[in-house]
Amino acid sequence: MTRPVGGSPVVGLDLGGTKIAAALFAADGTVSSRHTRPTPAGEGPSAVLDALAGAAAEVDPEGHATAIGVAAAGVVDPRSGTVTSATDSIRGWAGTALGAGLADRTGLPVACDNDVRATAGPELAALPDRRGSLLFAAVGTGVGGALAVDGRMLHGASGIAGHLGHLPSAEAAGLPCTCGATGHLEVIASGPGITAHYERLTGTPVDRLETVAARAAGGDAAAVRAVTTGAEAAGRVLGGLANALGPDRVVVGGGVPRIGPLYGDALARAFAAELMPPLRGLAPEPPRFGHDAAVTGAAALTTTLPLHHPGALR
Template sequence: MSEVRRPPVVAALDIGGTKTAAAIVTRHGEVVDRITAPTPGRAGATAILDTAADLVGRLRARAAGTRVHAVGVGSAGVIDHRTGRVLSATDALAGWAGTDLRGRLCELLGLPVAVVNDVHAHALGETRHGVAVGHETTLFIAVGTGIGASFVIDGTVLAGAHSAAGHAGHQPSPYAVGLACTCGGREHLEAIASGPGLTEEYVRRTGQPVDDLRTVAARAADGDDLAIEVVLLGGTAVGSAVGGLVNMLDPAVVVIGGGVSGLGDAWWQALRDAVRRETLPSLVGVPVLASTLGSDAPLLGAAALAWEGTA
């Protein structure tokens, strides 16, 4: 009796500052298996790569009989879209800058590897399989520990001449007056509207230390006036910046994702109101939508790149 030949699949990796996720993905964007592990960010590039390769290896073992065609990677940091090398990264990933991410994973896994920044991967996931399917141009904004963006044109990410396009959090914001940014600059959007930025704003207003944004969100839900003001401020600051980007890029659709986007209806309403105040009259109809794929989005976007790179 002949062996049944299963359709090939690809492996996808989402390498973040705290967690690395891996998945097996079909050509149609179905996640058939997944696994995660903490990212050993302080242990250096070799440990990070070994963790990623181990996750893919475990998935391949569990998918015995199915050929893994290639690997797609969405990674934190600025990724050279031509070479797959990490150009720069935050301190959360020690020694990550300068890593030949594509080449090292090719060696470890013996498979073709496609690499992109993690926010770009998220945007690709939404345009290929999520809420932005069918749109010619998509502006994606991720609001979380940092604030990143991606502009996708006909299914292709605009990487920029230096592979650094998308640093939406590092544009000036009128809501961040006097605030230092993690990049070393001042008065940037990320300093006021990211998760840590909003948490610090609440502490400044109340003098009360809190663990993180979840505490602020819970207090806002309980009717804490200052917490509500901070939530609304965050939505307004992001919306103002998005409105300016809409005026510049004229996207068919805007998609917002990231952990901060889970702050609830008040944050979303403040954001959408601010977008409308900033956009030109001809652009007020551009839809502003919530990401629908959640943590699967970067995996699906990375998988799409893997399929394309080996087509």
């Protein structure tokens, strides 16, 4: 549960490529109103910022909020409030002045961060030790992540920290990545990566990951191989990162782990095989928080990150 700035209401916004979710958090941290709307992803950054402002106004029509937190798709630098890199899921999103642009539209200070880091925030806050460490992975259409060490979320230069999908993976050797490099984890472990691997193995097009998962459940050897290869690749990368970071908890969320135990078991085995002796017994776990995690984490950003104020662009 968030603790808004000064005990005042705040708005949390979760911006994805297809929809915007908004919630108004009261002074005690409870949600007092909600709203969702489509993301105008093909209309450019100004339209997206207008939609974010509209969603904030929808949940707070009387203007009680004192700040806005935004969890946004793309690589977000919370210090500058800028989207430093992005895919084409939102047209022209890279380079957008997210913090200042939204502050100008709403008249409120804005804190912003990458959506996966914001989603991981409640997981970090739930650790019993305020100086706990967390490794968080989100495996879906892409592979994102968040890293927190000794109670502090890592952001890194340009907000790049935590983008686990662009770590090298032996299973992805030679495969082109959306970032322009080759051999990155995302192209073998994401939903589209697993689907593409099945197509390479069989020469048969498939429409989506769930089709591959269903065929694997029915004993299709190529489908089993595609799913387990992606899972093992993710497990090995996460195990290596665990050795480097020493997390108290490892969380694996996103849509891909929900396809069933074939994926989860293969990931867990590969993860365990990488661990150094002091970490043996550490195992990946599902997220503790549900669909509210992103907006809750977004609202909490207003207490932990720099606030971008109206007028900064003028």
